[in-house]
Amino acid sequence: MIDPYLPEHGDPSYHVEHYDLELDYRVVAGRLSGRAKITAVANTALTRFTLDLGVFKVSRVLVNGKPARFTHRAHKLIVQARIPAGRQFTVEVRYVGNPEPIRTRHWGELGWDHLEDGVLVASQPVGAPSWFPCNDHPRDKATYRISVTTASPYQVVANGDLVDGRVSASTTTWVYLQLEPMASYLATVQIGRYEFLERADDNVPLRAALPARLTEGYAHDFGRQTDMMIAFERMFGPYPFSAYTVVVTDDDLDIPVEAQGLSIFGANHVDGRRGAEHLVAHELAHQWFGNSVTIAGWRHIWLNEGLATYAEWLWSQASGGRSADELARTARLKLAKLPQDLVLADPGVQRIFDDRVYQRGALAMHALRLRLGDAEFFTLLREWTSKNKYGTVTTDDFKTLAQQHSSRPLDDLFAAWLHQARLPELP
Numbered sequence: 001m002i003d004p005y006l007p008e009h010g011d012p013s014y015h016v017e018h019y020d021l022e023l024d025y026r027v028v029a030g031r032l033s034g035r036a037k038i039t040a041v042a043n044t045a046l047t048r049f050t051l052d053l054g055v056f057k058v059s060r061v062l063v064n065g066k067p068a069r070f071t072h073r074a075h076k077l078i079v080q081a082r083i084p085a086g087r088q089f090t091v092e093v094r095y096v097g098n099p100e101p102i103r104t105r106h107w108g109e110l111g112w113d114h115l116e117d118g119v120l121v122a123s124q125p126v127g128a129p130s131w132f133p134c135n136d137h138p139r140d141k142a143t144y145r146i147s148v149t150t151a152s153p154y155q156v157v158a159n160g161d162l163v164d165g166r167v168s169a170s171t172t173t174w175v176y177l178q179l180e181p182m183a184s185y186l187a188t189v190q191i192g193r194y195e196f197l198e199r200a201d202d203n204v205p206l207r208a209a210l211p212a213r214l215t216e217g218y219a220h221d222f223g224r225q226t227d228m229m230i231a232f233e234r235m236f237g238p239y240p241f242s243a244y245t246v247v248v249t250d251d252d253l254d255i256p257v258e259a260q261g262l263s264i265f266g267a268n269h270v271d272g273r274r275g276a277e278h279l280v281a282h283e284l285a286h287q288w289f290g291n292s293v294t295i296a297g298w299r300h301i302w303l304n305e306g307l308a309t310y311a312e313w314l315w316s317q318a319s320g321g322r323s324a325d326e327l328a329r330t331a332r333l334k335l336a337k338l339p340q341d342l343v344l345a346d347p348g349v350q351r352i353f354d355d356r357v358y359q360r361g362a363l364a365m366h367a368l369r370l371r372l373g374d375a376e377f378f379t380l381l382r383e384w385t386s387k388n389k390y391g392t393v394t395t396d397d398f399k400t401l402a403q404q405h406s407s408r409p410l411d412d413l414f415a416a417w418l419h420q421a422r423l424p425e426l427p
């Protein structure tokens with residue numbers, strides 16, 4: 001099904017199992033040569049299919065190893081090929097160009113972006129085609145192998161585990177394997193002159209890649225991540241990936257961004273005063289809510305942002321700060337002064353990142369918690385993350401599961417918080 005919020009993205013006629021990306025990137029020239037080999041399965045009998053791909057020159061497309069006819073315009077690569085329904089096939093795309101972010105009407109520039117001295121990729125929701133051909137919809141999750149070759153002074157971080165590294169005369173190749181299914185918007189490459197840090201004594205390895213000048217501030221500002229991980233595993237269930245990496249860029253960033261298995265912060269988020277610790281909690285929580293459990297369509301965004309924002313409040317309380325209830329009541333007072341014209345379960349594409357989605361989403365979770373009681377509420381969250389691990393979900397899925405944790409009907413609560421614009425009172 002085409003996403004009504006972003007109908008020009010993705011192709012529901014097939015699904016991808018695996019992306020194998022071989023990228024060669026020249027930082028100074030800003031030049032990317034890529035070879036993407038995609039393993040997919042046809043959902044229906046195909047005579048053609050599309051991939052989302054930005055401003056590159058495509059030199060060759062092979063389907064099952066044989067040259068295929070294709071056209072490439074308006075960020076769509078249309079490939080002619082006859083594939084029977086249910087059949088697995090491979091498509092290989094060779095492309096070259098100077099990647100640039102995708103310009104969007106509502107969210108500015110997304111995807112592959114240049115730093116002062118390196119690269120940052122932050123794609124949510126539609127930036128992935130800025131660096132590789134993909135079936136760009138969060139419902140179509142796949143495994144990835146990402147190989148990046150670049151000049152040796154630079155370090156590269158991508159999703160998954162670093163499985164291979166080869167140093168030649170002047171370049172280094174970094175190979176990452178992401179074996180847990182991942183949405184295209186969460187795929188990332190980070191390139192910079194970074195130091196690598198790792199805390200090996202943790203249950204989940206906590207890594208960092210950051211400029212040397214920030215290591216001291218980082219040790220303080222991100223120093224409570226071990227405790228945060230323990231608290232979140234207790235509340236949300238086991239951490240879903242093999243490790244967690246924080247990348248801090250040498251540049252300042254407006255907001256941090258999540259990717260699968262990692263988060264990207266700006267130098268400004270290391271202030272030596274833990275001034276951004278709520279964001280540290282927010283981004284870590286996205287590993288459960290958004291990355292492992294992924295929304296099946298963009299209208300369900302409150303499930304990601306509401307739970308990640310609620311995690312900020314839960315962490316505040318768990319770390320001895322203001323209680324989640326206090327923070328919820330303050331947030332409600334603030335929201336009550338803003339226009340009440342947003343329906344949480346269907347905010348409209350231009351408002352998926354409206355702060356009211358975040359705040360009201362967190363409030364809806366708090367209202368549900370007050371109704372269910374702590375024991376049932378956190379059991380529900382853990383069941384949500386285990387039942388939907390590496391899968392995709394909708395608002396209805398959440399309502400159905402929540403109802404199983406309540407002896408009384410929850411229809412009134414969900415109607416008021418999710419489907420009406422007027423802001424309800426907290427219980």
Ligand SMILES: [Zn+2]
Pocket residue numbers: 282286304305308
């Ligand atoms: Zn978020």
